[in-house]
Amino acid sequence: MNSLAVRIVRIVGLVAPTMGMLFLLAAPLRAQDAPALFKSKCAACHGPDGSGNVPMGKTLGVTDLKADAVQKQTDAQLTDSITNGKGAKMPAYKGKLTDDQIKGLVGFIRDLAKK
Ligand code: HEC
Structure with missing residues (x-):
């Protein structure tokens, strides 16, 4: 893998869980x-x-x-x-x-x- 691909994988690996957490946090907030x-x-x-x-x-x-x-x-x-x-x-x-x-x-x- 070239370094750009590695970087993209790292960013996605960081962003996806963050989005997931925000989604989970948003549900009780809406209530x-x-x-x-x-x-x-x-x-x-x-x-x-x-x-x-x-x-x-x-x-x-x-x-x-x-x-x-x-x-x-x-x-x-x-x-x-x-x-x-x-x-x-x-x-x-x-x-x-x-x-x-x-x-x-x-x-x-x-x-x-x-x-
Ligand atoms: C401008 C004043 C006003 C506002 C603002 C208002 N209401 Fe009312 N509401 C009334 C009045 C007056 C009645 C009684 C109506 C009747 O029975 O003739 C009523 C009745 C109700 C009823 C029915 C109660 C029953 O006796 O069956 C509900 C439920 C209700 N309001 C909920 C709300 C909610 C939730 C909000 C906010 C989103 C709200 N009201 C905002 C004046 C208001």
Whole structure:
């Protein structure tokens, strides 16, 4: 093998594992997106804890996301409320958030109730 080939083999040998590690690291990071996303997109109306106990939440009369009325709904129903909106005041996030992000938020709403 000439020295260029050796160098290429070394670089590939170094880069490939690094990419693999980044890929593995990215998966849990994506799952952690949901709390940050909720805080930036939803907390103004729903409160950081989902209770709706914030001025905007009280004005709009949002339901506590931790309450049975919300928790007993299926994931599909919650996904629909976030994707297509609900009533006159809950905005639709279709096209603004990806399906994965919305799925993460549904999981986050479930987690809220466990606390
Ligand atoms: C502009 C204020 C506002 C923002 C921002 C907002 N919501 Fe809402 N949301 C509401 C209101 C008001 C309702 C109640 C709608 C109704 O029942 O008529 C609601 C209802 C919901 C429901 C259904 C609850 C139920 O009673 O069935 C879910 C789930 C929900 N919101 C999730 C979210 C998520 C997740 C976000 C962020 C991506 C978000 N909301 C952002 C105002 C908001």
